[in-house]
Amino acid sequence: MELVYSKHAGMRLDEPENFKAFKLVLEGFELGERPAIADLDYDNNDHVWIPPSQVLQFAKSDAWRSQFHKMIEGAEKYGWIHPDTQAIKAHIQWQSASNLPELNQVPEQSLVVVRQEHGYTVITLNRPEKLNALTRPMLQALKDAVLAATQDHACRAILITGNGRGFCTGQDLNERRDLEQAVDLGESLIQFYNPIITAIDQANKPVVCAVNGVAAGAGVGLALACDIVLAADDARFIQSFSKIGLAPDAGISWHLPRLIGSARTKALTILAEPISAVQAQEWGMIWATLPSEKLHSEAEALVKQLSQRPTLSFAAIKQAHRSTAINTLQQQLDLEATLQQKVGWSEDYKRGVQAFFDGTTAQFTGQ
Known part of the structure; x- marks a missing residue:
C-alpha cells in the first residue's frame, strides 16, 4: 500500500489491496526533500508518522476498513504505531529511482x-537508516570483519553491536522484492550467514553482543551466536520468519532451544511475536539488560576487561561448552582432562596462581 503525495496532483492511494506493506511516496520531489503535509510528522530522514485518517479518506467499503484496521493491529506489535497519536510509521520513498542509492552501490567499508x-x-553494523537490515555487501563486510577479528592474535575479545535505533532486523527484503527472480535462499545462508555464525562460535576468544533496539530474524541469530549477550532495556527480539513463510536460520533453531527450551522456542518461532529484553533475560535467552543510554559504554568496558583476562581459559570454556551437544558424560570428562592439561601448562595459569598467593591482581597475557 502506497500513500502517494504528488507535487502537482496532491494525495492518492496506490496498491490499496496490499495490506502487507505501507509507505509514503513523494512524487516529483528531490531525494531528501520533505514537503510540509498536513498532519504528517517526519520522524527522521526516511520515516514519517501518518494518521490513519489520511488513508481512510480513500476507503471504499467497510470490508476494506476492517482489513486496514487489522493491518494497524499487526503493526502495533512491532512498534510501528505511535503510542500517543496512533499514527502509523511509514517508510519514505522518493519518486525517481535514479535519485536513490542502489543497495549494492553503498561502499562496503561504511556498512560495517x-x-x-x-x-x-x-x-558495528552501520546501516542505521534501515535498522541495520542485511544486504549482500553488508554480509560480505560483516563476514570479513568477523573472520579477521577471530584470526587476529592481538585481538583477545570482540564486541558486535549496531549503530542507531536497532541492532539488526535480519535480511533486507528489498533484495528479494522481485519475486519473479528465483533466489536460492539456502545458498545465501551457506555463502554468507553460516560462515559468520560458525566463526563466532568457534572463535578462541569471547564474543560479546550489545543489542540496541530491535533484533529480528537473522539479527536474533547473530546475537545468540555470541558468548555473552547484553541488551538495552527497550530492546526487543522477534522471530519473524513465519510472518513471510520462512523457517528459522542463522543458528536460531540450534541456539534458542538450548537457551529457553523447546516449548518456548516453538511458540516464539511459530507465533512470531516480539519478546522484550527483560523477558529474554528472565527466560535465560540473554545475559543482562542495561539502560539504553549505558549499553554501549558498559558493553565496551566488559570487552576491555575480557581482553585483559586469560584468553586460553576462555577458549577452553567455549570448546567444552560446544562439545556437550554431542558428548556422553565420559567423553566430556575426558575432554575436560585434555583441556585442563593444556591450560595447566600455560603462562597465564602460572601468573594466576602466583598472583593468588601474592595477594595481587594477575597480569594475563593470553599465553
Whole structure:
C-alpha cells in the first residue's frame, strides 16, 4: 500500500489491496526533500508518522476498513504505531529511482565499521537508516570483519553491536522484492550467514553482543551466536520468519532451544511475536539488560576487561561448552582432562596462581 503525495496532483492511494506493506511516496520531489503535509510528522530522514485518517479518506467499503484496521493491529506489535497519536510509521520513498542509492552501490567499508583497540575489536553494523537490515555487501563486510577479528592474535575479545535505533532486523527484503527472480535462499545462508555464525562460535576468544533496539530474524541469530549477550532495556527480539513463510536460520533453531527450551522456542518461532529484553533475560535467552543510554559504554568496558583476562581459559570454556551437544558424560570428562592439561601448562595459569598467593591482581597475557 502506497500513500502517494504528488507535487502537482496532491494525495492518492496506490496498491490499496496490499495490506502487507505501507509507505509514503513523494512524487516529483528531490531525494531528501520533505514537503510540509498536513498532519504528517517526519520522524527522521526516511520515516514519517501518518494518521490513519489520511488513508481512510480513500476507503471504499467497510470490508476494506476492517482489513486496514487489522493491518494497524499487526503493526502495533512491532512498534510501528505511535503510542500517543496512533499514527502509523511509514517508510519514505522518493519518486525517481535514479535519485536513490542502489543497495549494492553503498561502499562496503561504511556498512560495517571496525574499530581496533588495544586487545579487542569493536564491530558495528552501520546501516542505521534501515535498522541495520542485511544486504549482500553488508554480509560480505560483516563476514570479513568477523573472520579477521577471530584470526587476529592481538585481538583477545570482540564486541558486535549496531549503530542507531536497532541492532539488526535480519535480511533486507528489498533484495528479494522481485519475486519473479528465483533466489536460492539456502545458498545465501551457506555463502554468507553460516560462515559468520560458525566463526563466532568457534572463535578462541569471547564474543560479546550489545543489542540496541530491535533484533529480528537473522539479527536474533547473530546475537545468540555470541558468548555473552547484553541488551538495552527497550530492546526487543522477534522471530519473524513465519510472518513471510520462512523457517528459522542463522543458528536460531540450534541456539534458542538450548537457551529457553523447546516449548518456548516453538511458540516464539511459530507465533512470531516480539519478546522484550527483560523477558529474554528472565527466560535465560540473554545475559543482562542495561539502560539504553549505558549499553554501549558498559558493553565496551566488559570487552576491555575480557581482553585483559586469560584468553586460553576462555577458549577452553567455549570448546567444552560446544562439545556437550554431542558428548556422553565420559567423553566430556575426558575432554575436560585434555583441556585442563593444556591450560595447566600455560603462562597465564602460572601468573594466576602466583598472583593468588601474592595477594595481587594477575597480569594475563593470553599465553
